[in-house]
Amino acid sequence: MKLFYSPGACSLGIHVILEEIGKPFETQLVSTRDGSNRKPEFLAVNPKAKVPALQRDDGSVLTEWPVIAWWLAKSNPMSGLIPIEFEAETRCLEWMDYLCGTVHPQGFTRMFRPGNFARDAEDEERVKAQGKALAEGFLELVARQWKGGDWLLPSGYSVADAALFFIEEWAVGERARMELPPKLKAHRAAMRNRPAVERALKKEGLS
Ligand SMILES: N[C@@H](CCC(=O)N[C@@H](CS)C(=O)NCC(=O)O)C(=O)O
Structure with missing residues (x-):
């Protein structure tokens, strides 16, 4: 693979x-x-x-x-890494879709690739600000809808947490400089404590 x-x-x-x-x-x-x-x-x-x-x-x-x-x-x-029970698996897919199909392309891609959305170079700052405002709203929604404990789903750690993690890393990074809602801040810290996450970050030169 x-x-x-x-x-x-x-x-x-x-x-x-x-x-x-x-x-x-x-x-x-x-x-x-x-x-x-x-x-x-x-x-x-x-x-x-x-x-x-x-x-x-x-x-x-x-x-x-x-x-x-x-x-x-x-x-x-x-x-x-995915719940066995049907309803919980469905909720896992629902979160992944929201994070990868809405939060990423509508919020963060506007911030990172404003040229994909802007009318011209002058319009890019407006697009970035719009992306940041959208991303803040999306992340607030994740925090408000949180039904799990340490992890996003009440059923425990899953692939949905890995989707949230890359978004959290982007949010706090140089290009976005956002303040995470407390729930997501704690989630990012818990993710960074996992040996698998540490290894992936290290291999990508990010730790
Ligand atoms: N819908 C795709 C989107 C993947 C995506 O946008 N990847 C970005 C990196 S985060 C990319 O490859 N961008 C390169 C480009 O647009 O030129 C997915 O969910 O995997």
């Missing part, structure tokens, strides 16, 4: 999940900062030009964060 990742990108969450599972896997750096994701070598792997992409042992490639996470968790049931 091989994970195509860019340091600190949303692929960090999938990296965490692979470390949690603990089976051997390879990593292939594809920097989105220098545009390596748009080179023909990577487009041959993922024509969408996005990380994460996961090449499985049969050579086939999975894309889309929630799907990769779901597939990894379901194909490694002993790792306990």
Whole structure:
């Protein structure tokens, strides 16, 4: 299995999940900062030009964060990374979809890639501010809707926590400089205490 990742990108969450599972896997750096994701070598792997992409042992490639996470968790049931009970699994998918399908692309992508949304260069500051305001609202919602204890789901640690983690890292990072709601601040600290998270951060040069 091989994970195509860019340091600190949303692929960090999938990296965490692979470390949690603990089976051997390879990593292939594809920097989105220098545009390596748009080179023909990577487009041959993922024509969408996005990380994460996961090449499985049969050579086939999975894309889309929630799907990769779901597939990894379901194909490694002993790792306990997704609830077994149907309603709890549904809620896990619901959170992953919100984090990866709303919080990431509508909030943080506006801050990190304003050019994708702005009318022209002058409009970029407005787009960044809009992204930050949206992201703050999204994270407040996560905190308000929190039903778990230390982890996002009441059923315990799951792949949804890895999705929240990469968002939290972005929120406190240089490019966003946001204050996390207390619940998420505690969650980020708990995540950073997990050996699998420490390993993933170290391997990506982020710890
Ligand atoms: N819908 C995709 C989005 C993945 C995505 O946007 N990845 C970003 C990194 S966080 C990326 O590869 N960006 C490169 C680009 O847009 O040029 C998913 O959920 O996996």
